[in-house]
Amino acid sequence: MTExxxxxxxxxxxxxxEVVGFALGQAGFHVEQASNGRAxxxxxxxxxxxxxxxxxxxxxxxxxxxxxxxRRSHEIPIVFLSSRDDEVDRILGLELGGDDYLxxxxxxxxxxxxxxxxxxxxxxxxxxxxxxxxxQVLRRGPLRLDLDLWRAYWNEREVVLTVTEFHLxxxxxxxxxxxxxxxxxxxxxxxxxxxxxxxxxxxVRHIRQKFAAAGGEVIQTVHGLGYRLAIx
Numbered sequence: 747m748t749e750x751x752x753x754x755x756x757x758x759x760x761x762x763x764e765v766v767g768f769a770l771g772q773a774g775f776h777v778e779q780a781s782n783g784r785a786x787x788x789x790x791x792x793x794x795x796x797x798x799x800x801x802x803x804x805x806x807x808x809x810x811x812x813x814x815x816x817r818r819s820h821e822i823p824i825v826f827l828s829s830r831d832d833e834v835d836r837i838l839g840l841e842l843g844g845d846d847y848l849x850x851x852x853x854x855x856x857x858x859x860x861x862x863x864x865x866x867x868x869x870x871x872x873x874x875x876x877x878x879x880x881x882q883v884l885r886r887g888p889l890r891l892d893l894d895l896w897r898a899y900w901n902e903r904e905v906v907l908t909v910t911e912f913h914l915x916x917x918x919x920x921x922x923x924x925x926x927x928x929x930x931x932x933x934x935x936x937x938x939x940x941x942x943x944x945x946x947x948x949x950v951r952h953i954r955q956k957f958a959a960a961g962g963e964v965i966q967t968v969h970g971l972g973y974r975l976a977i978x
Contacts, residue, residue, distance in 0.1 A: 751775055751796040751865060752795040753861065754777075754779075755777060755778070755779050756800045756809065757804065758801065758804045758805060760781070762801075763779045766799060769854035769857065769858050773861075773862070775861075778793070781804075783811055783815075785806070786798070787807070790820065790822070796823075797822065799827065799857070800825065800844075802829075803829055809826060813844060823867075823909050825857070826847045827847075827850060828848075845867075846860050846910075848860065864910075884916060887977040888901040888977075891915065898912060901961070903961075905959075905962075910935060910949055911952060911956075913935045914934075914946070914949050915965075918964075918965065923974065923975070924974060925973070925974045926972045927972040928972050928973075930972070932946060950965055
């Protein structure tokens with residue numbers, strides 16, 4: 747029997763945890779719960795989940811701080827929840843390494859769909875159409891993506907990316923020179939889940955910051971259109 751993927755739901759609202767936990771359980775997931783960021787971190791230390799559903803506004807330790815702590819040692823996919831439709835929360839959450847974002851109130855069905863989509867990106871190879879015998883490494887100049895190990899390098903210095911960031915950069919690297927619209931990148935990275943332009947922009951900004959710290963520049967803005975790989 748296939749082991750069920752474990753989802754950690756971190757929210758201070760017990761009713762919401764119950765509703766979300768039931769929906770995810772019905773979808774075939776094993777669900778763990780925590781009532782605040784501090785308890786969530788303890789749960790992660792005990793058993794690393796496949797994905798975290800993480801509320802932003804919580805006592806003890808909020809979701810943004812928990813995300814910062816998780817990202818020190820793990821690249822677990824994170825879907826943020828917020829009771830406010832606040833772009834600052836959205837952008838900050840994504841820049842900290844979140845993979846998706848939902849505003850309360852939301853449909854449990856939509857949350858399950860987003861969780862499944864993020865997990866598919868985490869499990870799927872970055873080049874799904876490549877034959878098994880093909881090289882599982884993408885290269886361009888000093889940039890290298892290892893598709894088997896899910897690792898990115900600049901001049902052989904590792905740059906740690908989230909699942910979504912890795913997929914986005916892999917899409918650009920598979921078509922060097924091509925200018926992608928944001929809609930094209932959304933299709934390649936998010937599949938059947940609709941996100942905003944600003945979500946793609948946030949991931950691009952985060953990738954740029956990480957590679958800049960390693961001395962690299964990997965994404966170029968094509969004004970009025972979108973983005974392309976910056977390496978000629």
